[in-house]
Amino acid sequence: MDGIHDLGGKEGFGKVDVNEPEEAFHAEWEARMLGIVRSMTRPDDWSLDWFRHCREMMDPSDYLTRPYYDQWMQTYSSMMVNSGVASVEEIATGRSKTAPDPAADPINAQDVAKSMNVVGTYDRPYEKAPAYAIGDRVRTARHGHKGHTRLPAYARDCIGTIHCYRGAHILPDTSSAKSEELAQPLYTVVFEAKELWGEDSPDGDRIYIDLWESYLEKP
Amino acid sequence: MDGIHDLGGKEGFGKVDVNEPEEAFHAEWEARMLGIVRSMTRPDDWSLDWFRHCREMMDPSDYLTRPYYDQWMQTYSSMMVNSGVASVEEIATGRSKTAPDPAADPINAQDVAKSMNVVGTYDRPYEKAPAYAIGDRVRTARHGHKGHTRLPAYARDCIGTIHCYRGAHILPDTSSAKSEELAQPLYTVVFEAKELWGEDSPDGDRIYIDLWESYLEKP
């Protein structure tokens, strides 16, 4: 979707705050929210891409103004309501209207250390050979679609070169739209800055973007 | 500039409020702000395009959240400060720190009726012939620039057809950047919805956009 989240190259957002304090968290609630996300039980069919898409569907002015972990709070809440895990009223009041699931067994503090070292992997077996080889020139898709996708708007309909092949990874466009893992070749594609932004960009500056095979075509 | 104002085709902004009350103004301050803009004296070198550009430079979250006439308030204020007509402090307090210009002679109520009927025109004499004729196919520019421009991002690098010639109009790109009126041929260009948005768009639906000659090239 051409949502507010697709920020690459947009202008008017001002300077970067380079004097931010070094601490990991700037408020206790930020830390709690991250801890909640890491340790809460959840429906099996929540993918990372579904989470990202739900964040993208937030009101655009909320997206620009709400603190980051607050956006997590609202996004996870929207997913819980959508999946029937909790109601808006329950989330607003912090009080449950139903008894806990008798089978409930959330991760405990002792298991956190183990869980911490689990390596999530997103590449999957793939029978076919990738369509492009290193050094091939490719053109990116001209149009996106209404759902979640990972081809940024600034890199649409542009010519790049295959920098490397990363294996077949779960395609976000389907993993966000149904509970299904479709493996598709993933490439890092390199673009000249001039190709993306025009002739005023410096020679030799390049942008590397990870793109799935269906985002690409022969130029 | 690729600013927040360039909203055509962006997704995630929800439904249109079709049940808005019929009244012209929904609060008295809205009416006062419009009245101020119509009757205040101003530097000669404030163009409409400079106003538009100053509005575009507002913080993007203000642009999305502040009421429309409130955005006028802040934009005119920014122009006043920039041109040395007033300070931020004066605007914030509503109290002037300097005596009024002895030559000050703002429009009075009696003159409003006359002023109301002044036809602003934006076409200007132009010696050369327009480069394109009705029915010509044209391609829009692929890249914009950092300043104010009136080629919407959604219509960049697209093929359209010259629908009609509107005469030579003041080019916004220069009129917003210096106090200079550069006349340039203006065309209404028609695009198939499929060209702008992809194959899922309905056959026969079209978008008409007014574009200056320098935004166009032969395809």
Place this chain on the structure above:
Amino acid sequence: MTEHNSEKIAHIHEDLHSHLPSEPALRVKALESLLIEKKMVDPAAIDAWVEAYSEEIGPKRGAQLIARAWTDPAFRELLLTDAPKAVAEFGFEGWATGHTVVLENTATTHNLVVCTLCSCYPITLLGVPPNWYKTAAYRSRAVREPRSVLAEFGVTLSPDIEVRVWDSTSEMRYMVMPERPAGTESWSADQLAAIVTRNAMIGTQRDLPLAVKEPA
């Protein structure tokens, strides 16, 4: 001499954002007070403009043009080919009317007007634009999914009616001429003008109901 420096304007916006009163009504009040004190504005002139936009300058003007065109073929021709001249016949000249264009709806086409980049609108003929016209929702969607927007306004277009969306990126000002409803053959121009709505002249209404304003 105005320095056209975008970065400077961005800084001033930040400054204003931090220092201005918290409510729009208070901000506008302060600005008006300041401009009066600086003799840059006459409050009576503000009153006069407010009155004009509340009464005289409104969609009734556009409606009169449309009704006349429906009842006078020569004026119709003029309105569709040289709208500024037609506007002048009614004495409706004003802000940007010199570049007015009137777009004719037919049985097979529907016109819709938007300004995706700001909020350009034929203010002198239709009065101040409704708030929805200036919202991100309308501006973003009208060019991409006009049929969905129209559906929200209660207009369901059959697939064989072509949509023509006009994005007002220049000072050309677009106004829609809706189809004259059947059953109004005997109506006067005044009676007809009473059924032409603002939304119909923007294009977010298509059929004009007769119910309320049936001739005597």
Place this chain on the structure above:
Amino acid sequence: MTEHNSEKIAHIHEDLHSHLPSEPALRVKALESLLIEKKMVDPAAIDAWVEAYSEEIGPKRGAQLIARAWTDPAFRELLLTDAPKAVAEFGFEGWATGHTVVLENTATTHNLVVCTLCSCYPITLLGVPPNWYKTAAYRSRAVREPRSVLAEFGVTLSPDIEVRVWDSTSEMRYMVMPERPAGTESWSADQLAAIVTRNAMIGTQRDLPLAVKEPA
């Protein structure tokens, strides 16, 4: 069974926006209380994660990898060609480390990492991302005007150094290996790790100052 319906999610967002407590801290508190009551979370597990991200999981990890690579050519080769294996040697496996890629700065190239579409970041090796990494300002500008962004961070790149920006659009996780500063030839890996900063591993710092941490 989750219904993946975007429109429904948009409506829920509106609902939540209207009904949730007004402050983020209160909203998160309410959510935590609810999840505890529903036995969907153990508060002690939250504590354990918070502690981990405050102490163990931070930029010290990435710094150790870099320092080892600077002092051990075989490890350097491994880190640059098969980073997940190098990460495993340190026992730093975790969230998305299976797709780690380390990017080498040289005298003629500078690497910079961003995620324009959300906020993907090598959290397991660098800890939680700084807030600026997640702002619209950084996300929008890093790909378009990386040199201006770097200048704000105090990094002035000569025109003959090429900038390579990495937009983290997939689960690949990018981390920068800065150049080893001159004058550290005799330093131990531990000493070197102490001068490798988080920003240097994102790419918003280039030169590592030695002043504070000179060897005894």
